[in-house]
Amino acid sequence: MPRTFLIALLSLSCASQAAQSQATQVDLQLSSQLWPQPNAHTAQIGLSELPLGPGQFSASFSNRAATVGYRQSLNLPPLGALDSQTELARPWRGGLRLSSSASGSLGPVALQVRGEAFSAPLSAIHPLDQWQETPRDLRPQGWNLNMDGRYRLDRRRIIGVGLETGGQTNVTAVLELRPTPLQPSENDEETSSTPLNLSYRAGLRAGQSVFGVxxxxxLSNEQGLEWRTDALAGTQFGITSRLTLPPVGDTDFAFYLAYEPWRQTSAPLRYGAELSRPLGRGTVQITARGGQLHGGPVGGGFEVRYSLPLNADDGQP
Structure with missing residues:
Protein backbone atom coordinates (compact mmCIF):
# COMPACT_ATOMS: atom_id res chain seq x y z
CA MET A 1 0.00 0.00 0.00
CA PRO A 2 2.64 2.61 -1.03
CA ARG A 3 0.07 5.29 -1.91
CA THR A 4 -1.79 4.84 1.39
CA PHE A 5 1.51 4.95 3.27
CA LEU A 6 2.52 8.25 1.64
CA ILE A 7 -0.87 9.80 2.40
CA ALA A 8 -0.52 8.67 6.01
CA LEU A 9 2.94 10.24 6.27
CA LEU A 10 1.63 13.56 4.98
CA SER A 11 -1.33 13.43 7.38
CA LEU A 12 0.92 12.78 10.37
CA SER A 13 3.27 15.54 9.27
CA CYS A 14 0.37 18.02 9.25
CA ALA A 15 -0.87 16.69 12.59
CA SER A 16 2.57 17.11 14.16
CA GLN A 17 2.68 20.76 13.09
CA ALA A 18 -0.74 21.35 14.66
CA ALA A 19 0.20 19.56 17.90
CA GLN A 20 3.51 21.26 18.71
CA SER A 21 1.96 23.13 21.65
CA GLN A 22 0.73 19.87 23.15
CA ALA A 23 2.66 17.21 25.10
CA THR A 24 3.07 15.20 21.90
CA GLN A 25 5.87 12.88 20.82
CA VAL A 26 6.95 11.77 17.35
CA ASP A 27 8.12 8.16 17.04
CA LEU A 28 10.20 6.98 14.08
CA GLN A 29 10.99 3.30 13.66
CA LEU A 30 13.00 1.26 11.18
CA SER A 31 13.36 -2.50 11.50
CA SER A 32 14.69 -5.30 9.35
CA GLN A 33 14.43 -9.07 9.64
CA LEU A 34 17.83 -10.29 8.44
CA TRP A 35 16.99 -13.98 8.40
CA PRO A 36 15.26 -16.25 7.44
CA GLN A 37 13.39 -13.60 5.35
CA PRO A 38 15.95 -10.88 4.55
CA ASN A 39 13.39 -8.66 2.80
CA ALA A 40 11.06 -8.19 5.78
CA HIS A 41 11.66 -4.46 6.33
CA THR A 42 9.38 -2.10 8.25
CA ALA A 43 9.33 1.72 8.29
CA GLN A 44 6.94 3.43 10.69
CA ILE A 45 6.10 6.95 11.81
CA GLY A 46 3.72 7.84 14.59
CA LEU A 47 2.43 10.39 17.08
CA SER A 48 1.95 9.51 20.73
CA GLU A 49 0.98 11.21 24.00
CA LEU A 50 -1.50 13.47 22.20
CA PRO A 51 -4.00 14.77 24.81
CA LEU A 52 -7.56 13.74 24.03
CA GLY A 53 -10.28 13.94 26.65
CA PRO A 54 -9.12 12.44 29.95
CA GLY A 55 -6.39 10.38 28.29
CA GLN A 56 -3.82 10.30 25.50
CA PHE A 57 -4.26 9.30 21.86
CA SER A 58 -1.66 7.73 19.57
CA ALA A 59 -1.52 6.86 15.88
CA SER A 60 1.11 5.30 13.66
CA PHE A 61 1.44 4.24 10.04
CA SER A 62 3.94 1.92 8.40
CA ASN A 63 4.37 0.08 5.13
CA ARG A 64 2.63 -2.85 6.87
CA ALA A 65 -0.23 -1.46 8.96
CA ALA A 66 -2.05 1.47 10.54
CA THR A 67 -2.43 1.56 14.33
CA VAL A 68 -4.39 3.77 16.72
CA GLY A 69 -4.40 3.66 20.49
CA TYR A 70 -5.79 5.34 23.61
CA ARG A 71 -4.31 5.42 27.10
CA GLN A 72 -5.74 6.71 30.36
CA SER A 73 -4.40 6.91 33.92
CA LEU A 74 -6.39 7.59 37.06
CA ASN A 75 -5.00 8.37 40.50
CA LEU A 76 -7.39 7.50 43.30
CA PRO A 77 -5.69 8.50 46.54
CA PRO A 78 -5.56 7.03 49.04
CA LEU A 79 -6.90 3.89 47.32
CA GLY A 80 -4.37 3.49 44.50
CA ALA A 81 -4.03 4.00 40.74
CA LEU A 82 -5.57 2.62 37.54
CA ASP A 83 -3.97 2.54 34.09
CA SER A 84 -5.63 1.31 30.89
CA GLN A 85 -4.56 1.12 27.26
CA THR A 86 -6.29 -0.06 24.08
CA GLU A 87 -4.77 -0.47 20.62
CA LEU A 88 -6.26 -1.38 17.25
CA ALA A 89 -4.07 -2.33 14.29
CA ARG A 90 -5.16 -2.81 10.68
CA PRO A 91 -2.61 -4.60 8.45
CA TRP A 92 -2.74 -3.50 4.82
CA ARG A 93 -3.05 -7.11 3.68
CA GLY A 94 -6.21 -7.61 5.74
CA GLY A 95 -7.43 -8.55 9.19
CA LEU A 96 -7.42 -6.73 12.53
CA ARG A 97 -5.62 -6.95 15.87
CA LEU A 98 -7.29 -5.49 18.97
CA SER A 99 -5.39 -5.47 22.25
CA SER A 100 -6.24 -3.99 25.62
CA SER A 101 -4.66 -3.93 29.05
CA ALA A 102 -5.48 -2.56 32.48
CA SER A 103 -3.56 -2.49 35.73
CA GLY A 104 -4.42 -1.16 39.14
CA SER A 105 -3.61 -1.34 42.81
CA LEU A 106 -5.67 -1.11 45.96
CA GLY A 107 -3.70 -1.21 49.16
CA PRO A 108 -1.67 -4.45 49.24
CA VAL A 109 -3.41 -5.84 46.12
CA ALA A 110 -2.19 -5.28 42.55
CA LEU A 111 -3.93 -6.66 39.44
CA GLN A 112 -3.03 -6.65 35.75
CA VAL A 113 -5.25 -7.86 32.89
CA ARG A 114 -4.22 -8.13 29.22
CA GLY A 115 -6.20 -9.45 26.29
CA GLU A 116 -6.14 -9.72 22.50
CA ALA A 117 -8.58 -10.59 19.72
CA PHE A 118 -7.17 -10.88 16.22
CA SER A 119 -7.77 -12.06 12.68
CA ALA A 120 -4.25 -11.28 11.42
CA PRO A 121 -0.89 -12.66 12.56
CA LEU A 122 1.50 -10.55 14.60
CA SER A 123 4.12 -10.79 11.84
CA ALA A 124 1.81 -8.84 9.51
CA ILE A 125 2.46 -5.73 11.64
CA HIS A 126 5.91 -6.13 13.22
CA PRO A 127 7.82 -9.29 12.21
CA LEU A 128 10.41 -8.87 14.98
CA ASP A 129 7.77 -8.76 17.75
CA GLN A 130 7.48 -12.54 17.64
CA TRP A 131 10.85 -12.65 19.48
CA GLN A 132 10.02 -10.13 22.18
CA GLU A 133 10.96 -11.00 25.75
CA THR A 134 7.28 -11.37 26.66
CA PRO A 135 5.80 -14.37 24.79
CA ARG A 136 3.40 -13.23 22.05
CA ASP A 137 0.53 -15.17 20.50
CA LEU A 138 1.64 -16.07 16.96
CA ARG A 139 -1.55 -17.73 15.71
CA PRO A 140 -3.12 -16.18 12.59
CA GLN A 141 -6.44 -15.69 14.39
CA GLY A 142 -7.93 -16.18 17.82
CA TRP A 143 -7.99 -14.52 21.22
CA ASN A 144 -6.14 -14.66 24.53
CA LEU A 145 -6.48 -13.34 28.06
CA ASN A 146 -3.77 -13.04 30.71
CA MET A 147 -4.33 -12.05 34.33
CA ASP A 148 -1.76 -11.51 37.08
CA GLY A 149 -2.47 -10.70 40.71
CA ARG A 150 -0.19 -9.93 43.64
CA TYR A 151 -0.94 -9.65 47.33
CA ARG A 152 1.65 -8.21 49.71
CA LEU A 153 1.51 -10.05 53.01
CA ASP A 154 4.15 -7.76 54.49
CA ARG A 155 7.32 -5.97 53.39
CA ARG A 156 9.16 -9.26 52.84
CA ARG A 157 6.51 -11.66 51.51
CA ILE A 158 4.36 -11.45 48.35
CA ILE A 159 1.90 -13.97 46.93
CA GLY A 160 1.37 -13.99 43.16
CA VAL A 161 -1.17 -15.81 40.98
CA GLY A 162 -1.55 -15.85 37.20
CA LEU A 163 -3.82 -17.15 34.45
CA GLU A 164 -3.18 -17.53 30.71
CA THR A 165 -6.09 -18.66 28.55
CA GLY A 166 -7.39 -18.46 25.00
CA GLY A 167 -4.29 -20.05 23.50
CA GLN A 168 -2.57 -22.46 25.88
CA THR A 169 -4.42 -22.36 29.19
CA ASN A 170 -2.29 -22.57 32.34
CA VAL A 171 -2.18 -21.14 35.86
CA THR A 172 0.65 -20.15 38.18
CA ALA A 173 1.04 -19.59 41.92
CA VAL A 174 4.21 -18.06 43.40
CA LEU A 175 5.52 -17.03 46.81
CA GLU A 176 8.20 -14.33 46.72
CA LEU A 177 10.52 -13.63 49.66
CA ARG A 178 12.49 -10.41 49.97
CA PRO A 179 15.09 -10.67 52.76
CA THR A 180 16.99 -7.74 54.23
CA PRO A 181 19.43 -6.29 51.65
CA LEU A 182 22.86 -7.91 51.69
CA GLN A 183 25.62 -5.60 52.93
CA PRO A 184 28.96 -5.95 51.07
CA SER A 185 32.11 -6.86 52.94
CA GLU A 186 33.74 -4.04 54.88
CA ASN A 187 36.98 -4.82 53.02
CA ASP A 188 35.33 -3.99 49.68
CA GLU A 189 35.97 -0.24 49.49
CA GLU A 190 34.42 0.20 46.02
CA THR A 191 31.00 -1.26 46.82
CA SER A 192 30.76 -0.81 50.59
CA SER A 193 28.00 1.77 50.11
CA THR A 194 26.00 -0.33 47.62
CA PRO A 195 23.88 -3.02 49.31
CA LEU A 196 22.55 -5.86 47.19
CA ASN A 197 18.81 -6.55 47.10
CA LEU A 198 18.00 -10.23 46.70
CA SER A 199 14.57 -11.83 46.33
CA TYR A 200 13.60 -15.50 45.93
CA ARG A 201 10.57 -17.05 44.25
CA ALA A 202 9.09 -20.55 44.37
CA GLY A 203 5.82 -21.79 42.95
CA LEU A 204 3.88 -24.04 40.60
CA ARG A 205 2.74 -23.86 36.96
CA ALA A 206 0.04 -26.22 35.69
CA GLY A 207 -2.06 -26.37 32.56
CA GLN A 208 -2.27 -27.56 28.99
CA SER A 209 0.89 -29.57 28.16
CA VAL A 210 2.79 -28.15 31.14
CA PHE A 211 3.16 -29.07 34.81
CA GLY A 212 6.05 -28.35 37.12
CA VAL A 213 7.58 -26.36 39.94
CA LEU A 219 19.53 -9.52 42.29
CA SER A 220 19.74 -5.73 42.10
CA ASN A 221 21.46 -2.69 43.56
CA GLU A 222 20.96 1.07 43.62
CA GLN A 223 23.45 1.63 40.79
CA GLY A 224 21.01 0.14 38.26
CA LEU A 225 22.18 -3.47 38.07
CA GLU A 226 19.36 -6.03 37.94
CA TRP A 227 19.51 -9.73 37.11
CA ARG A 228 16.28 -11.73 37.08
CA THR A 229 16.09 -15.46 36.35
CA ASP A 230 13.20 -17.94 36.57
CA ALA A 231 13.18 -21.66 35.80
CA LEU A 232 10.54 -24.38 35.35
CA ALA A 233 11.14 -28.09 36.04
CA GLY A 234 8.56 -30.83 35.55
CA THR A 235 6.98 -32.46 32.53
CA GLN A 236 8.67 -29.66 30.57
CA PHE A 237 11.74 -27.51 31.22
CA GLY A 238 12.03 -23.77 30.75
CA ILE A 239 14.15 -20.80 31.74
CA THR A 240 13.88 -17.02 31.34
CA SER A 241 16.53 -14.46 32.26
CA ARG A 242 17.04 -10.71 31.95
CA LEU A 243 20.15 -8.67 32.78
CA THR A 244 20.06 -4.88 33.04
CA LEU A 245 23.48 -3.27 33.45
CA PRO A 246 24.24 -0.06 35.35
CA PRO A 247 24.16 2.95 33.01
CA VAL A 248 27.40 3.74 31.18
CA GLY A 249 27.26 7.51 31.00
CA ASP A 250 23.90 8.23 29.34
CA THR A 251 23.61 4.76 27.80
CA ASP A 252 21.51 1.89 29.16
CA PHE A 253 22.08 -1.76 28.22
CA ALA A 254 19.87 -4.82 28.74
CA PHE A 255 19.89 -8.44 27.56
CA TYR A 256 17.29 -11.20 27.72
CA LEU A 257 16.99 -14.91 26.98
CA ALA A 258 13.93 -17.17 27.12
CA TYR A 259 13.81 -20.88 26.36
CA GLU A 260 10.30 -22.27 26.91
CA PRO A 261 9.78 -25.34 24.68
CA TRP A 262 6.43 -26.05 26.36
CA ARG A 263 4.81 -22.97 24.81
CA GLN A 264 2.58 -23.94 21.86
CA THR A 265 1.39 -20.55 20.58
CA SER A 266 4.60 -18.52 21.07
CA ALA A 267 8.22 -18.78 19.95
CA PRO A 268 9.91 -21.25 22.34
CA LEU A 269 13.33 -19.57 21.94
CA ARG A 270 13.67 -15.79 22.23
CA TYR A 271 16.69 -13.60 22.90
CA GLY A 272 17.72 -10.01 22.45
CA ALA A 273 19.90 -7.04 23.37
CA GLU A 274 18.72 -3.47 23.97
CA LEU A 275 20.51 -0.11 23.98
CA SER A 276 18.96 3.24 24.86
CA ARG A 277 20.50 6.72 25.10
CA PRO A 278 19.65 10.40 24.55
CA LEU A 279 20.26 11.76 21.06
CA GLY A 280 19.67 15.43 20.43
CA ARG A 281 16.33 16.37 21.95
CA GLY A 282 15.04 12.83 21.83
CA THR A 283 15.95 9.26 22.71
CA VAL A 284 17.25 6.51 20.43
CA GLN A 285 16.66 2.82 21.13
CA ILE A 286 18.50 0.08 19.24
CA THR A 287 17.28 -3.49 19.69
CA ALA A 288 18.51 -6.78 18.26
CA ARG A 289 16.09 -9.72 18.54
CA GLY A 290 16.18 -13.33 17.50
CA GLY A 291 14.77 -16.75 18.21
CA GLN A 292 13.21 -19.86 16.75
CA LEU A 293 9.63 -20.84 16.02
CA HIS A 294 8.30 -24.37 16.54
CA GLY A 295 9.88 -26.58 13.88
CA GLY A 296 11.23 -23.58 12.00
CA PRO A 297 14.65 -22.04 11.32
CA VAL A 298 16.41 -19.59 13.61
CA GLY A 299 15.57 -15.98 12.76
CA GLY A 300 16.49 -12.50 13.85
CA GLY A 301 16.91 -8.86 13.00
CA PHE A 302 17.30 -5.37 14.43
CA GLU A 303 15.16 -2.34 15.16
CA VAL A 304 16.02 1.36 15.54
CA ARG A 305 13.51 3.67 17.20
CA TYR A 306 13.79 7.43 17.75
CA SER A 307 11.36 9.29 20.01
CA LEU A 308 11.26 13.10 19.85
CA PRO A 309 9.06 15.31 22.06
CA LEU A 310 7.69 18.07 19.82
CA ASN A 311 7.70 20.64 22.60
CA ALA A 312 11.13 19.66 23.96
CA ASP A 313 13.03 22.65 25.36
CA ASP A 314 16.79 22.16 25.55
CA GLY A 315 17.43 25.74 26.54
CA GLN A 316 18.86 26.64 23.16
CA PRO A 317 17.47 29.26 20.77
Missing part, protein backbone atom coordinates in the same frame (compact mmCIF):
# COMPACT_ATOMS: atom_id res chain seq x y z
CA UNK A 214 9.10 -22.93 39.41
CA UNK A 215 11.98 -21.17 41.11
CA UNK A 216 13.62 -17.82 40.56
CA UNK A 217 15.69 -15.02 41.99
CA UNK A 218 16.30 -11.31 41.42
Missing amino acids: TAGLT
Whole structure:
Protein backbone atom coordinates (compact mmCIF):
# COMPACT_ATOMS: atom_id res chain seq x y z
CA MET A 1 0.00 0.00 0.00
CA PRO A 2 2.64 2.61 -1.03
CA ARG A 3 0.07 5.29 -1.91
CA THR A 4 -1.79 4.84 1.39
CA PHE A 5 1.51 4.95 3.27
CA LEU A 6 2.52 8.25 1.64
CA ILE A 7 -0.87 9.80 2.40
CA ALA A 8 -0.52 8.67 6.01
CA LEU A 9 2.94 10.24 6.27
CA LEU A 10 1.63 13.56 4.98
CA SER A 11 -1.33 13.43 7.38
CA LEU A 12 0.92 12.78 10.37
CA SER A 13 3.27 15.54 9.27
CA CYS A 14 0.37 18.02 9.25
CA ALA A 15 -0.87 16.69 12.59
CA SER A 16 2.57 17.11 14.16
CA GLN A 17 2.68 20.76 13.09
CA ALA A 18 -0.74 21.35 14.66
CA ALA A 19 0.20 19.56 17.90
CA GLN A 20 3.51 21.26 18.71
CA SER A 21 1.96 23.13 21.65
CA GLN A 22 0.73 19.87 23.15
CA ALA A 23 2.66 17.21 25.10
CA THR A 24 3.07 15.20 21.90
CA GLN A 25 5.87 12.88 20.82
CA VAL A 26 6.95 11.77 17.35
CA ASP A 27 8.12 8.16 17.04
CA LEU A 28 10.20 6.98 14.08
CA GLN A 29 10.99 3.30 13.66
CA LEU A 30 13.00 1.26 11.18
CA SER A 31 13.36 -2.50 11.50
CA SER A 32 14.69 -5.30 9.35
CA GLN A 33 14.43 -9.07 9.64
CA LEU A 34 17.83 -10.29 8.44
CA TRP A 35 16.99 -13.98 8.40
CA PRO A 36 15.26 -16.25 7.44
CA GLN A 37 13.39 -13.60 5.35
CA PRO A 38 15.95 -10.88 4.55
CA ASN A 39 13.39 -8.66 2.80
CA ALA A 40 11.06 -8.19 5.78
CA HIS A 41 11.66 -4.46 6.33
CA THR A 42 9.38 -2.10 8.25
CA ALA A 43 9.33 1.72 8.29
CA GLN A 44 6.94 3.43 10.69
CA ILE A 45 6.10 6.95 11.81
CA GLY A 46 3.72 7.84 14.59
CA LEU A 47 2.43 10.39 17.08
CA SER A 48 1.95 9.51 20.73
CA GLU A 49 0.98 11.21 24.00
CA LEU A 50 -1.50 13.47 22.20
CA PRO A 51 -4.00 14.77 24.81
CA LEU A 52 -7.56 13.74 24.03
CA GLY A 53 -10.28 13.94 26.65
CA PRO A 54 -9.12 12.44 29.95
CA GLY A 55 -6.39 10.38 28.29
CA GLN A 56 -3.82 10.30 25.50
CA PHE A 57 -4.26 9.30 21.86
CA SER A 58 -1.66 7.73 19.57
CA ALA A 59 -1.52 6.86 15.88
CA SER A 60 1.11 5.30 13.66
CA PHE A 61 1.44 4.24 10.04
CA SER A 62 3.94 1.92 8.40
CA ASN A 63 4.37 0.08 5.13
CA ARG A 64 2.63 -2.85 6.87
CA ALA A 65 -0.23 -1.46 8.96
CA ALA A 66 -2.05 1.47 10.54
CA THR A 67 -2.43 1.56 14.33
CA VAL A 68 -4.39 3.77 16.72
CA GLY A 69 -4.40 3.66 20.49
CA TYR A 70 -5.79 5.34 23.61
CA ARG A 71 -4.31 5.42 27.10
CA GLN A 72 -5.74 6.71 30.36
CA SER A 73 -4.40 6.91 33.92
CA LEU A 74 -6.39 7.59 37.06
CA ASN A 75 -5.00 8.37 40.50
CA LEU A 76 -7.39 7.50 43.30
CA PRO A 77 -5.69 8.50 46.54
CA PRO A 78 -5.56 7.03 49.04
CA LEU A 79 -6.90 3.89 47.32
CA GLY A 80 -4.37 3.49 44.50
CA ALA A 81 -4.03 4.00 40.74
CA LEU A 82 -5.57 2.62 37.54
CA ASP A 83 -3.97 2.54 34.09
CA SER A 84 -5.63 1.31 30.89
CA GLN A 85 -4.56 1.12 27.26
CA THR A 86 -6.29 -0.06 24.08
CA GLU A 87 -4.77 -0.47 20.62
CA LEU A 88 -6.26 -1.38 17.25
CA ALA A 89 -4.07 -2.33 14.29
CA ARG A 90 -5.16 -2.81 10.68
CA PRO A 91 -2.61 -4.60 8.45
CA TRP A 92 -2.74 -3.50 4.82
CA ARG A 93 -3.05 -7.11 3.68
CA GLY A 94 -6.21 -7.61 5.74
CA GLY A 95 -7.43 -8.55 9.19
CA LEU A 96 -7.42 -6.73 12.53
CA ARG A 97 -5.62 -6.95 15.87
CA LEU A 98 -7.29 -5.49 18.97
CA SER A 99 -5.39 -5.47 22.25
CA SER A 100 -6.24 -3.99 25.62
CA SER A 101 -4.66 -3.93 29.05
CA ALA A 102 -5.48 -2.56 32.48
CA SER A 103 -3.56 -2.49 35.73
CA GLY A 104 -4.42 -1.16 39.14
CA SER A 105 -3.61 -1.34 42.81
CA LEU A 106 -5.67 -1.11 45.96
CA GLY A 107 -3.70 -1.21 49.16
CA PRO A 108 -1.67 -4.45 49.24
CA VAL A 109 -3.41 -5.84 46.12
CA ALA A 110 -2.19 -5.28 42.55
CA LEU A 111 -3.93 -6.66 39.44
CA GLN A 112 -3.03 -6.65 35.75
CA VAL A 113 -5.25 -7.86 32.89
CA ARG A 114 -4.22 -8.13 29.22
CA GLY A 115 -6.20 -9.45 26.29
CA GLU A 116 -6.14 -9.72 22.50
CA ALA A 117 -8.58 -10.59 19.72
CA PHE A 118 -7.17 -10.88 16.22
CA SER A 119 -7.77 -12.06 12.68
CA ALA A 120 -4.25 -11.28 11.42
CA PRO A 121 -0.89 -12.66 12.56
CA LEU A 122 1.50 -10.55 14.60
CA SER A 123 4.12 -10.79 11.84
CA ALA A 124 1.81 -8.84 9.51
CA ILE A 125 2.46 -5.73 11.64
CA HIS A 126 5.91 -6.13 13.22
CA PRO A 127 7.82 -9.29 12.21
CA LEU A 128 10.41 -8.87 14.98
CA ASP A 129 7.77 -8.76 17.75
CA GLN A 130 7.48 -12.54 17.64
CA TRP A 131 10.85 -12.65 19.48
CA GLN A 132 10.02 -10.13 22.18
CA GLU A 133 10.96 -11.00 25.75
CA THR A 134 7.28 -11.37 26.66
CA PRO A 135 5.80 -14.37 24.79
CA ARG A 136 3.40 -13.23 22.05
CA ASP A 137 0.53 -15.17 20.50
CA LEU A 138 1.64 -16.07 16.96
CA ARG A 139 -1.55 -17.73 15.71
CA PRO A 140 -3.12 -16.18 12.59
CA GLN A 141 -6.44 -15.69 14.39
CA GLY A 142 -7.93 -16.18 17.82
CA TRP A 143 -7.99 -14.52 21.22
CA ASN A 144 -6.14 -14.66 24.53
CA LEU A 145 -6.48 -13.34 28.06
CA ASN A 146 -3.77 -13.04 30.71
CA MET A 147 -4.33 -12.05 34.33
CA ASP A 148 -1.76 -11.51 37.08
CA GLY A 149 -2.47 -10.70 40.71
CA ARG A 150 -0.19 -9.93 43.64
CA TYR A 151 -0.94 -9.65 47.33
CA ARG A 152 1.65 -8.21 49.71
CA LEU A 153 1.51 -10.05 53.01
CA ASP A 154 4.15 -7.76 54.49
CA ARG A 155 7.32 -5.97 53.39
CA ARG A 156 9.16 -9.26 52.84
CA ARG A 157 6.51 -11.66 51.51
CA ILE A 158 4.36 -11.45 48.35
CA ILE A 159 1.90 -13.97 46.93
CA GLY A 160 1.37 -13.99 43.16
CA VAL A 161 -1.17 -15.81 40.98
CA GLY A 162 -1.55 -15.85 37.20
CA LEU A 163 -3.82 -17.15 34.45
CA GLU A 164 -3.18 -17.53 30.71
CA THR A 165 -6.09 -18.66 28.55
CA GLY A 166 -7.39 -18.46 25.00
CA GLY A 167 -4.29 -20.05 23.50
CA GLN A 168 -2.57 -22.46 25.88
CA THR A 169 -4.42 -22.36 29.19
CA ASN A 170 -2.29 -22.57 32.34
CA VAL A 171 -2.18 -21.14 35.86
CA THR A 172 0.65 -20.15 38.18
CA ALA A 173 1.04 -19.59 41.92
CA VAL A 174 4.21 -18.06 43.40
CA LEU A 175 5.52 -17.03 46.81
CA GLU A 176 8.20 -14.33 46.72
CA LEU A 177 10.52 -13.63 49.66
CA ARG A 178 12.49 -10.41 49.97
CA PRO A 179 15.09 -10.67 52.76
CA THR A 180 16.99 -7.74 54.23
CA PRO A 181 19.43 -6.29 51.65
CA LEU A 182 22.86 -7.91 51.69
CA GLN A 183 25.62 -5.60 52.93
CA PRO A 184 28.96 -5.95 51.07
CA SER A 185 32.11 -6.86 52.94
CA GLU A 186 33.74 -4.04 54.88
CA ASN A 187 36.98 -4.82 53.02
CA ASP A 188 35.33 -3.99 49.68
CA GLU A 189 35.97 -0.24 49.49
CA GLU A 190 34.42 0.20 46.02
CA THR A 191 31.00 -1.26 46.82
CA SER A 192 30.76 -0.81 50.59
CA SER A 193 28.00 1.77 50.11
CA THR A 194 26.00 -0.33 47.62
CA PRO A 195 23.88 -3.02 49.31
CA LEU A 196 22.55 -5.86 47.19
CA ASN A 197 18.81 -6.55 47.10
CA LEU A 198 18.00 -10.23 46.70
CA SER A 199 14.57 -11.83 46.33
CA TYR A 200 13.60 -15.50 45.93
CA ARG A 201 10.57 -17.05 44.25
CA ALA A 202 9.09 -20.55 44.37
CA GLY A 203 5.82 -21.79 42.95
CA LEU A 204 3.88 -24.04 40.60
CA ARG A 205 2.74 -23.86 36.96
CA ALA A 206 0.04 -26.22 35.69
CA GLY A 207 -2.06 -26.37 32.56
CA GLN A 208 -2.27 -27.56 28.99
CA SER A 209 0.89 -29.57 28.16
CA VAL A 210 2.79 -28.15 31.14
CA PHE A 211 3.16 -29.07 34.81
CA GLY A 212 6.05 -28.35 37.12
CA VAL A 213 7.58 -26.36 39.94
CA THR A 214 9.10 -22.93 39.41
CA ALA A 215 11.98 -21.17 41.11
CA GLY A 216 13.62 -17.82 40.56
CA LEU A 217 15.69 -15.02 41.99
CA THR A 218 16.30 -11.31 41.42
CA LEU A 219 19.53 -9.52 42.29
CA SER A 220 19.74 -5.73 42.10
CA ASN A 221 21.46 -2.69 43.56
CA GLU A 222 20.96 1.07 43.62
CA GLN A 223 23.45 1.63 40.79
CA GLY A 224 21.01 0.14 38.26
CA LEU A 225 22.18 -3.47 38.07
CA GLU A 226 19.36 -6.03 37.94
CA TRP A 227 19.51 -9.73 37.11
CA ARG A 228 16.28 -11.73 37.08
CA THR A 229 16.09 -15.46 36.35
CA ASP A 230 13.20 -17.94 36.57
CA ALA A 231 13.18 -21.66 35.80
CA LEU A 232 10.54 -24.38 35.35
CA ALA A 233 11.14 -28.09 36.04
CA GLY A 234 8.56 -30.83 35.55
CA THR A 235 6.98 -32.46 32.53
CA GLN A 236 8.67 -29.66 30.57
CA PHE A 237 11.74 -27.51 31.22
CA GLY A 238 12.03 -23.77 30.75
CA ILE A 239 14.15 -20.80 31.74
CA THR A 240 13.88 -17.02 31.34
CA SER A 241 16.53 -14.46 32.26
CA ARG A 242 17.04 -10.71 31.95
CA LEU A 243 20.15 -8.67 32.78
CA THR A 244 20.06 -4.88 33.04
CA LEU A 245 23.48 -3.27 33.45
CA PRO A 246 24.24 -0.06 35.35
CA PRO A 247 24.16 2.95 33.01
CA VAL A 248 27.40 3.74 31.18
CA GLY A 249 27.26 7.51 31.00
CA ASP A 250 23.90 8.23 29.34
CA THR A 251 23.61 4.76 27.80
CA ASP A 252 21.51 1.89 29.16
CA PHE A 253 22.08 -1.76 28.22
CA ALA A 254 19.87 -4.82 28.74
CA PHE A 255 19.89 -8.44 27.56
CA TYR A 256 17.29 -11.20 27.72
CA LEU A 257 16.99 -14.91 26.98
CA ALA A 258 13.93 -17.17 27.12
CA TYR A 259 13.81 -20.88 26.36
CA GLU A 260 10.30 -22.27 26.91
CA PRO A 261 9.78 -25.34 24.68
CA TRP A 262 6.43 -26.05 26.36
CA ARG A 263 4.81 -22.97 24.81
CA GLN A 264 2.58 -23.94 21.86
CA THR A 265 1.39 -20.55 20.58
CA SER A 266 4.60 -18.52 21.07
CA ALA A 267 8.22 -18.78 19.95
CA PRO A 268 9.91 -21.25 22.34
CA LEU A 269 13.33 -19.57 21.94
CA ARG A 270 13.67 -15.79 22.23
CA TYR A 271 16.69 -13.60 22.90
CA GLY A 272 17.72 -10.01 22.45
CA ALA A 273 19.90 -7.04 23.37
CA GLU A 274 18.72 -3.47 23.97
CA LEU A 275 20.51 -0.11 23.98
CA SER A 276 18.96 3.24 24.86
CA ARG A 277 20.50 6.72 25.10
CA PRO A 278 19.65 10.40 24.55
CA LEU A 279 20.26 11.76 21.06
CA GLY A 280 19.67 15.43 20.43
CA ARG A 281 16.33 16.37 21.95
CA GLY A 282 15.04 12.83 21.83
CA THR A 283 15.95 9.26 22.71
CA VAL A 284 17.25 6.51 20.43
CA GLN A 285 16.66 2.82 21.13
CA ILE A 286 18.50 0.08 19.24
CA THR A 287 17.28 -3.49 19.69
CA ALA A 288 18.51 -6.78 18.26
CA ARG A 289 16.09 -9.72 18.54
CA GLY A 290 16.18 -13.33 17.50
CA GLY A 291 14.77 -16.75 18.21
CA GLN A 292 13.21 -19.86 16.75
CA LEU A 293 9.63 -20.84 16.02
CA HIS A 294 8.30 -24.37 16.54
CA GLY A 295 9.88 -26.58 13.88
CA GLY A 296 11.23 -23.58 12.00
CA PRO A 297 14.65 -22.04 11.32
CA VAL A 298 16.41 -19.59 13.61
CA GLY A 299 15.57 -15.98 12.76
CA GLY A 300 16.49 -12.50 13.85
CA GLY A 301 16.91 -8.86 13.00
CA PHE A 302 17.30 -5.37 14.43
CA GLU A 303 15.16 -2.34 15.16
CA VAL A 304 16.02 1.36 15.54
CA ARG A 305 13.51 3.67 17.20
CA TYR A 306 13.79 7.43 17.75
CA SER A 307 11.36 9.29 20.01
CA LEU A 308 11.26 13.10 19.85
CA PRO A 309 9.06 15.31 22.06
CA LEU A 310 7.69 18.07 19.82
CA ASN A 311 7.70 20.64 22.60
CA ALA A 312 11.13 19.66 23.96
CA ASP A 313 13.03 22.65 25.36
CA ASP A 314 16.79 22.16 25.55
CA GLY A 315 17.43 25.74 26.54
CA GLN A 316 18.86 26.64 23.16
CA PRO A 317 17.47 29.26 20.77
